[in-house]
Amino acid sequence: MSRCAWSAACPVIQYRHAFSEVPPNGNRPRSRAPPVSAVRVSGPGRATLFGRAAEVARLDEFVDRVVRGGGGTMVVRGPAGVGKSRLLGEAADAARSRDSSVISASGVEFEAEIGFAVLxxxxxxxxxxxxELPAGHAEALGVALGLHDGPTPRPLVLGSAVHSLLTLAxxxxxxLIVVDDLPWVDPASAGILAFLSRRLDGTRIGILIAHRSEDGPGVELPDAEVLDVGPLDEHPARQLLAARRPDLPAHLRARILDDASGNPLALVELSRGASDEHRRWPAVLPRTRTLPQRLLALFADRIDALPADARRAxxxxxxxARTGLRELRSIGITADDLEAAQRVGLVTxxxxxxxxxxxxxxxxxxxxERAEPADRRAAHGDLARALAAYPDRQAWHLADAATGPDDRIADxxxxxxxxxxxxGDASSSVRALIRAAHLSESRAVESSRLAEAAYLGAHVTGEIGQATQLLTRAEEASPESATSLLAATAGALTGINADGDVDSLHRLLVAAIEHGDHDWSSGNDQLVEAISALVLLCWWSGRPEFWEPLHRALERFGDDLPELLDVQSKAFPDTVRTGAAVRDRLAALIDTQQSVYEPQKMIRLQTSAVYLDLLGGCRAAAWRIVEDGRAGGAVRSSIGGYMHLCLDDFVTGRWEEARALADEGLAVSRxxxxxxxxxxxxxxxxxxESVRGEPAEAFRLADEVTAITAARNALGGERFGHQARTLAAIAQGDWEAAFRHASALSxxxxxxxxxxxxxxxxxxxxEAALRTGRRAEAEAHVRAMDDVGLEHVSPRMALIAHGARSLVAEPEEAAAAFERAVSVPSAERWIFDLAKVRLAYGDRLRRGGESRAARPQLHLAHDAFERLGARAWTERANESLRAAYDPEVRGTATGEALTAQERAVVELAAQGLSNHDISVRLFLSPRTVGGHLYRAFPKLGVTSRAGLRDVLDRLDQ
Incomplete structure (x- = not known):
């Protein structure tokens, strides 16, 4: 990959002659020769650039914006040879003419494995x-660049460190940062570029990137301006060719113009040796080949004609690409050896x-491509000797020089x-493990390394397809590997997303944990990860018997049970019984982990925090993981970050963000x-959808949850749909269905x-039990809350427990319970739950003849629901306020918007008929009846069947 040096210890390499940095004295170095892809042609005075006035103007505007403090990113996109690199050179010249610093690099296919190389x-x-950077930023930058060892840099911290460093400069x-061939930039550096590109507004920093349109999208740069570069039109193409080879006869000029199709590099290269005298026309350029293939064939002629020493050099x-004349000299290659290649325009x-x-x-x-395999291996071996001071680069070259398995290189x-x-470069880590596996002399070691790569792919980087293939290869290398901890863990994580079921995957993982010869200590990371995966499988199963092997495994650690695993096993599986006891320990772990970026542990912490309502303290960490995944890093871990942000957003009323993150997380997952x-x-x-006014869509989505989970026999996941169904039924005023769905969970x-x-x-x-005449069940459930100590699980659960008690207790005790509910610390954080408690208790007061006392609570509930956009609950609050004769009541019932079908359904519902009975009378489905009622209620200003008769009577008067 074309790269310049990154420290004083490395040679400075010039990537494109037009990109070289201006020395302090302001004098630009003299170019040796223009690149053959340039559309500028030397002549008297200033060289001419044909047919690119519009593109140059766009680039000049971009550079001017950067210099003036507007910042930004631009992608120059087009096919190979169209002149992108030359246009980048124009922008670099423009930046230098405005006294700007230009940093240039390029992606190269043969070096894309080297992490943080472009960074x-x-x-x-x-x-x-x-x-000048804060200590944490300086530390992260040093670790990423390999300047010293240290904790894994968090992506946001590393990105912020680079941003701060460049801002200071x-x-x-x-x-102006100029990057050529984006798809071949190493993934870790590409992630930093993506991070920077979203944060350049208002800075004097610009990123200019060249990207081959045929290479696919590469890294996502959603905020970047795009400059599409196409072939030259006929007139500038003729001008370029005439300037390059004015001596060509007309028939050869026509042939070249036709074959080049406006591609500047093709025009220059095809014209280089064409002549009538030798009847020279490459026979290797059939039209069935792509233009890049035809150009490669042209270059091959020049390469083959070089002396052997020049070809080797x-x-x-x-x-x-980072190797310069200093390194080459250490292995016996000098500038003279490359002179022949320079004469034919291959290098400068x-x-x-x-x-x-x-x-x-x-x-x-x-x-x-032209070199023989043996020659490539020999060249890699030479480079490995030359790069002894750079162990990362040396390791890759040693691997490419190997002629067979070699444990030294594999290690x-x-x-x-x-x-x-x-x-923090998990993707490059996976690639290195795969190469190490292939070079391992022992088949068992090969299998172990493939399994480790599969685990990282499935659990961190998000390459689940590759992980599945690696597991297959690991088993082929050593059949017994299927029961190894890493293979079983990776198999569980990949299998559940394929056609595997929870039962068989649970058996596989339990067998690997119980029958393997493990070191049962807190330092055995593989065992800890396997047991953490088992926690998820047990939870997905939804069956108590699945938890028994987990508890046996935890007991085998004795006094050396890892703290996080111990907390996770109590906070997450059966929170109502064991969670409260570890809440403080979990909160302490969350605090201590804020300064460490370990995606797997962070996700486990967040998972442990879900039911104890401690996700608020995990939000910064979750966002770090999401940003890392967006940049192409820990993609699988980022899915967990999306999940936990969504859950916290819902209970804290960030519903717009919750929906956006749910959509994004779903797209990434699929x-x-x-x-x-x-x-x-x-x-x-x-x-x-259930709370924002689309209950029918909520039912459909809940059914989709059931379909996905039931296919894997994951009853625990399947039950989740009942929460959405409960809320959707309440939104429709169907309290019978709400009770049924809530009871399905427990x-x-x-x-x-x-x-x-x-x-x-x-x-x-x-609440549903009370509204459907099941007072005994309502009271029993409140007693159950007391029995398990629900109020001790979290402040939110205290709000729910006291709020529920305020609905069933005697009046005096109910008032005290309600005060305890609304006085819970940070009760306003749980805005939807608090509003539901206020609405239900206000309704109780109103029905008890205490309308004056009810109104403040109903108003507070109404305002909260309105802010959230919870339409059905807002209308319920309105109905209650009307019933309480509130002088500031919102909205009135008109009935004017009722359709004939809605009127028919409403009249039957007012008579006390169920949805099923109405469906039989009107030849509709029960779901359609529910939909009509849902649409009719807000038109009538009611939220339940109880108010229908009075409203219809008023409308008929």
């Missing part, structure tokens, strides 16, 4: 500002900067993989093959073991 180039010229001079330079040599620059990326590719790559993981985990986001969508008077989700509908169950 090193970007920050190299400004590392003197590192001492830009205070002196504007900065050229190949060595092509295989490591700069003996001042000790750099070797390929004049077009396709030429580098042609050199590598080097495995060590590199673990270094990369500590630096795009990455996490078809089972997708149900979390469908569930969150159902919740939002029956009235009981909190089913290992079903913590039942806490979230506890209040709704009590």
């Amino acid at each position: 090193q180039i970007i920050v190299a010229p400004h590392l003197e500002h590192r001492s 830009a205070a002196r001079r504007p900065i 050229l190949l060595t330079a092509a295989l490591d 040599i700069d003996t001042v900067r000790m750099s070797v620059v390929f004049t077009h990326p396709l030429m580098r590719a042609a050199v590598v 080097e790559l495995a060590a590199l993989a673990h270094r990369l993981l500590r630096r 795009d990455r093959g996490y078809d089972y985990i997708a149900w979390y986001f469908v569930f969150n969508q159902a919740l939002i 029956p009235a008077g009981e909190f089913r073991a290992y079903t913590p989700h039942a806490m979230w509908v506890a209040f709704d169950l009590v």
Whole structure:
């Protein structure tokens, strides 16, 4: 990958002659030769650029905006050879003419595995500002660049460190970062570029990126301006060709123009050696080949004509773009060896900067493609010897030089993989582990490394398809590997998202945990991860017997049970019984983990926090993981971040954000093959639809949750749909259905073991029981709350428990219970739950003849529901206020908007008929009847059947 040096210890490499940095004295170095892809042609005075006036103007505007403090990112997009690199050079020239600093780098296919390589180039010229950064930022930057060891840098901290470093430098001079060939930039650096691109407004920093349109989208840069570059029109194409080869006869000129199709690089290369005298016309350029293929064939002619020493030197330079003349000299290659390649326009040599620059990326590719495998291996071996001071780069070259399994090299790559993981580059870590596996002499070691790569792919990076393939290869290498901890854990995580069922995956993981020869200590990370995965499988199962093997495993740790695993096993599975006891310990763990970026542990902390309502303290960490996933890093972990943000958003009233994150999380899950985990986001969508006014859609989405989970026999996940159905039924005024769905999570008077989700509908169950004449069931459920100590689980559960008691207790005790509910610390944080308690208690007061006391609570409830956009609950509050003869009542019933069908349904409902009875009378489905009632209630100003008769009587008068 074409990269310049990133520290004083490395040689400075010039990536494109037009991109070189202006020296302090302001004098630009003299170019050796223009790149053959340029559409500028040397002539008297200033060179001419044909047919690109509009593109140059756009680039000039972009650079001017950056210099003036507008910042931004622009992607120059077009096919190979169309002149993107030359246009980037124009922008670099424009930036330098405005006294700006230009940092240039390029992605190269043969080096895309080296993590943070391009980042090193970007920050190299400004590392003197590192001492001015906050300690945490300086530390993160140092770890990512390999300057020293340390904790894994959090993506947001690392991105912020780079942003701060560049901002400090830009205070002196504007900065333009120029990156060629984006798809071949290493993923870790691409993630930083994506992070930066969203934060450049108002800065004097610009990013200009060239991207081959045929290479796919690459990293997502949603805020970037795009400049599409197409082939030259006929007239400028003719001008370029005439300037380049004025001596060509007309028939050859016509042939070249036709074959090049306006591609500047093709025009230059096809015209280079064409002549009538030798009848020279490449026979290797059939029209069936793509233009890049035809150009590669043209370059091959020039490469083959070079002397052997020049070809060797050229190949060595092509295989490591950061290698300059200093490194080449250490292995016996000099500038003289490359002179022949420079004469035919393949490279530019700069003996001042000790750099070797390929004049077009396709030429580098042609050199590598043209070489014999043995020659490539020899060149990699030479580079490995030259790069002893750079162990990361050396490890990759050693691997590419290997002729067979080699444990020494495999161990080097495995060590590199673990270094990369500590630096936060999980994707490169997976690639290094795979290479290490292939080079391992022992089949068992090969299998273990493949399984580890599969685990990281399935649980961190989000490459579930690759993880499945790696598991298959691991089992082929060593059949007994299927029962190893890593393989079983990865198999559980991949299998549940394929066609696996919870039962068989649970058996597989339990067998690996119980029958393996493990070190049962807190330091055995593989065992801890396996047991954490078992927690999820047990929870998904929804069956108490599945938890027994987990408890046996936890007991085997004895006094050395890891703290987080101990807390997780109590906070998450059966929260109503064991969660309160570990709440303080979990809160302390959340606080201590804020400064550490370990995606797997952070997700486990957030999972533990769900039912104890401690997700608020995890939001910053969850956002860090989401940002990392958006940048292409820990994508699988980011799915967990999306889940937990959605859950916290719902209970705290951030419903717009919850819906947006649910949509995004669902798209990521399905795009990455996490078809089972997708149900979390469908569930969150159902919740939002149930409370924002689309109960029919909520029922549909809840049914989708059921379909996804039931297919895997995941009864625990299947039950989640009942919360959305409960709320949707309440929105429709169907309290009978609400009671039925709430009871499906856990029956009235009981909190089913290992079903913590039942806490979230506890209040709704009590209210639905009262509204359907089931006072005994309502009272039994409140007693059950007391029995399990629900109020001690969290402040939110205290709000729910006291609120429910205020509905069933005697008046004096009810008032005290209500005061305890609304006085819960941070009760306003749970805005929807608090408003529901106020509405239900206000209704109780009104029905008891205490309308004056009811009105303040009903007003507070109404205002909260209105802010949330909870339409059905807002109308219920309005109805209650009207019934309480409130002088400020919102809205009146008119009945004018009722359709004939709605009127017919309403009249029968007012007579006391059920939805089923009405459906039989009117030949409609019960669901359609419910939909008509749902639409009619707000038109009539009511939220339940109880108010229909009086409203209809008034309308008929």
